[in-house]
Amino acid sequence: xxxxxxxxxxxxxxxxxxxxxxxxxxxxxxxxxxxxxxxxxxxxxxxxxxxxxxxxxxxxxxxxxxxxxxxxxxxxxxxxxxxxxxxxxxxxxxxxxxxxxx
Ligand code: FES
Numbered sequence: 001x002x003x004x005x006x007x008x009x010x011x012x013x014x015x016x017x018x019x020x021x022x023x024x025x026x027x028x029x030x031x032x033x034x035x036x037x038x039x040x041x042x043x044x045x046x047x048x049x050x051x052x053x054x055x056x057x058x059x060x061x062x063x064x065x066x067x068x069x070x071x072x073x074x075x076x077x078x079x080x081x082x083x084x085x086x087x088x089x090x091x092x093x094x095x096x097x098x099x100x101x102x
Contacts (some may be wrong), residue, residue: 006050007050008050009047009051010050010053010054010055011054012053012055012075012076012097012098012099013054013055013074013076014055014056014057014073014075014097014099015057015058015062015072015075016035016056016057016070016072017059017061017062017064017072018035018059018060019060019061019065020061020066020069020070021035021036021037021058022035024068024086027086028086028088029042029043032087035058036084040056040090040093040094040099043090043091044094044099068085068086069083069084069086070086071083071084072084072093074097076098077098
């Protein structure tokens with residue numbers, strides 16, 4: 001029988017709209033050129049894939065489409081979505097999403 005489960009180290013899962021990120025042409029990171037998902041991963045020093053302590057997953061448009069911001073969902077508390085403004089402080093964003101520094 002094939003294996004039906006794999007282990008993951010993720011303690012948190014965050015969904016980030018990839019289309020919002022494209023519209024901002026990056027918008028985050030030291031030079032403002034990285035997408036929010038990439039900048040957050042780097043900022044937190046996350047490993048790759050399921051070996052990371054948290055999953056930051058880029059997803060399709062979620063229908064909010066804020067101007068100058070990126071829609072983000074904390075999968076642990078999906079009742080309220082975050083609209084992260086371009087260039088927002090990544091420590092603050094991580095804190096809001098419950099992503100401690102790795
Ligand atoms: S483009 Fe990001 S929510 Fe629609």
